Amino acid sequence: MDTITWRENPFRDPKPTAHLTPFTPVVAERVLRYHRSWPRYQKTPLWHLEELALSLGVGTVWVKDESYRWGLKAFKGLGGTHAVGRCLARELGLAEVPPYSALATLTQDRAPLTFATATDGNHGVGVAWAASQLRQHARIYMPRGAADARLQAVASAGGEVHRSDLDYDDLVEWVAEEARKQGWMLVQDTAWYGYEEIPTWIMQGYLTLMAEEFQRAEGGVSPTHVFLQAGVGSYAAAVTAFLANHWGTAIPRIVLMEPHSAACFFQAAQRGEGTLQAAGPIRTVMAGLACGVGNPAAWEILRRWVSVFVACNDAVTERGMRILAHPLGSDPAVASGESGAVGMGVLSSMAQDNRYRDLRAALDLNQDSRVLLISTEGATDPVMYRRIVHAGFTPPGAS
Numbered sequence: 001m002d003t004i005t006w007r008e009n010p011f012r013d014p015k016p017t018a019h020l021t022p023f024t025p026v027v028a029e030r031v032l033r034y035h036r037s038w039p040r041y042q043k044t045p046l047w048h049l050e051e052l053a054l055s056l057g058v059g060t061v062w063v064k065d066e067s068y069r070w071g072l073k074a075f076k077g078l079g080g081t082h083a084v085g086r087c088l089a090r091e092l093g094l095a096e097v098p099p100y101s102a103l104a105t106l107t108q109d110r111a112p113l114t115f116a117t118a119t120d121g122n123h124g125v126g127v128a129w130a131a132s133q134l135r136q137h138a139r140i141y142m143p144r145g146a147a148d149a150r151l152q153a154v155a156s157a158g159g160e161v162h163r164s165d166l167d168y169d170d171l172v173e174w175v176a177e178e179a180r181k182q183g184w185m186l187v188q189d190t191a192w193y194g195y196e197e198i199p200t201w202i203m204q205g206y207l208t209l210m211a212e213e214f215q216r217a218e219g220g221v222s223p224t225h226v227f228l229q230a231g232v233g234s235y236a237a238a239v240t241a242f243l244a245n246h247w248g249t250a251i252p253r254i255v256l257m258e259p260h261s262a263a264c265f266f267q268a269a270q271r272g273e274g275t276l277q278a279a280g281p282i283r284t285v286m287a288g289l290a291c292g293v294g295n296p297a298a299w300e301i302l303r304r305w306v307s308v309f310v311a312c313n314d315a316v317t318e319r320g321m322r323i324l325a326h327p328l329g330s331d332p333a334v335a336s337g338e339s340g341a342v343g344m345g346v347l348s349s350m351a352q353d354n355r356y357r358d359l360r361a362a363l364d365l366n367q368d369s370r371v372l373l374i375s376t377e378g379a380t381d382p383v384m385y386r387r388i389v390h391a392g393f394t395p396p397g398a399s
Ligand SMILES: Cc1ncc(COP(=O)(O)O)c(C=O)c1O
Pocket: 074, 075, 076, 120, 122, 123, 189, 229, 230, 231, 232, 233, 234, 235, 236, 287, 288, 289, 291, 339, 340, 376, 377
């Protein structure tokens, strides 16, 4: 059975602070221009699920579908391409990152750099692909239990893959230390004290998925609610910062979602203090969200602007995957993976199940609500996708 635990944000204080400065509309526009210069760049689709909205009793449901991103099946390439580009620009002594073709020309006669990262898969695919497109080298370290399909995806994107027997959070520390010893360029998608610049470049890369939708002259989205999933929280914080810069205190309600066993932000809100470490072993099918240690820079944004923190079990995202795969009426089908569909799972449970009526009320979710969900990945683990969507399978031991 699906289970959702939630908590209104006790820290909410939506005032602009310096933490929003790296994510202004001007920066987002610049990053979008850079991404547009990359080969095969295309804006990802924004689906309008009208029949589903009717059945859930809300006004509008939009799903931004990142499974189409560069054919890499997840949004993460936005961070990898931006960070790799900024690192190379810095090596070249440039203050700004030039367009892709100029960067490729300027770096073609130089010895390649080695970029390194720890990853559950999607970030590694992004970094490997970005590095290989610019003839650089990428060493990608994957945690214990990483699915074979995810390893293969990193290798196909041009990365040198290493499987580790460490869990993700320990692996991040190990790769950081190894990169320091070996002189590799660490491109990690989370920050810690003394390692902030490259994670900020990665987060700025994520702005493109918002800038594509919000900077259109007319039309576009004007949500009342935005559902964001968190692993280390970098992605959710970048999107939140974009929205905070765009709307200020009139920002849509932000729902931050994590798997129960990796809910470091939810637990910080429960405890009323900001230690970003989830208690206990992590067991979840949401591989991209299986991070027990949050990004403190992301927290500085999330703690001020999020409305509600949600922790949920795997049944919630599995339901979301099935709903997206089996559309109602003329709505389009969306292939959404385990970390991509949790927003749909939470929304549908919240809208239809009376166990969550207080949550619905806290968020003022009703027939006038316009909800934006972001399916951050497609079927990145096709075997698991088929088990869940076709066979309704829940892995043993999953929370
Ligand atoms: C598909 C997907 N969605 C969401 C996330 C969460 O991003 P973050 O770790 O920045 O919170 C990830 C992270 O890898 C992911 O792969």
